[in-house]
Amino acid sequence: MSVETRTHTALHVVKGAIVKVLGDDAKWSAGASADGSHGRITVQFNRKPTDDEVSEIERLANLKIKEDQPIEIHVMSRADAEARWGDLLYDLFPLPEHITELQIFHLPGWNVNACNKDHTPSTGAIGGLAITKARYRNKRQLLEVSFDLAE
Ligand SMILES: [Zn+2]
Numbered sequence: 543m544s545v546e547t548r549t550h551t552a553l554h555v556v557k558g559a560i561v562k563v564l565g566d567d568a569k570w571s572a573g574a575s576a577d578g579s580h581g582r583i584t585v586q587f588n589r590k591p592t593d594d595e596v597s598e599i600e601r602l603a604n605l606k607i608k609e610d611q612p613i614e615i616h617v618m619s620r621a622d623a624e625a626r627w628g629d630l631l632y633d634l635f636p637l638p639e640h641i642t643e644l645q646i647f648h649l650p651g652w653n654v655n656a657c658n659k660d661h662t663p664s665t666g667a668i669g670g671l672a673i674t675k676a677r678y679r680n681k682r683q684l685l686e687v688s689f690d691l692a693e
Contacts, residue, residue: 543667544660549576549691551613551662552603552671553583556689558653559602560585563595564685571633571655572684579691581671586634587685590678599687600673606652610666614648623656631656669693 553574560568564587573584591599616623620642623631631646631654647657649665662668670692677686 543662545579545691546576547660548662548668549579549581550659551665552576552607552668552689552691553581554647554649554653554655554657554661555606555665555668556581556599556603556671556673556687557583557585557655558649559599559606560685560687561653562602563598564591568685569630572635573633579693580674580688581691582686582688584684584686586683587678588683590680591676591685596673596676596687599676600671600689603673603689604670606649607665607668607670610664611649611652612664613661614646614650615661616646616648618644618646620644627654630654 568585568587570586572586575582623644623646644656645658647661648654671689673687673689675688
């Protein structure tokens with residue numbers, strides 16, 4: 543399992559933890575990147591989170607990793623996926639109209655997202671992570687959460 547695959551999968555787990563702690567106001571992702579064991583997820587949000595909230599995001603993400611929950615990958619028509627999950631599938635920037643079949647990452651109860659990248663079969667393979675920075679960009683109303691995988 544490559545480190546990029548683990549880091550990318552961790553983005554979904556951290557995103558789920560962000561929404562658990564900060565609520566649906568934080569459900570729109572504006573960007574995500576994985577570089578080696580370093581990841582960064584950016585979500586739209588309306589305020590700077592407290593230090594306690596950031597700690598809770600890290601704690602919940604690691605609990606989800608420890609739980610080793612299986613990850614479901616579905617390949618299905620866009621219409622069926624939208625009927626099941628609605629706009630939860632999408633990030634801030636919509637997929638082009640011409641895409642009619644989607645690969646869906648689904649961690650039940652935690653995160654669902656149209657995503658055609660490779661993922662670990664379950665959350666445990668991520669190993670663990672530490673949030674290294676949570677930066678709030680006031681003007682753009684964007685929250686960037688950076689993390690490193692535990693080695
Ligand atoms: Zn993905």
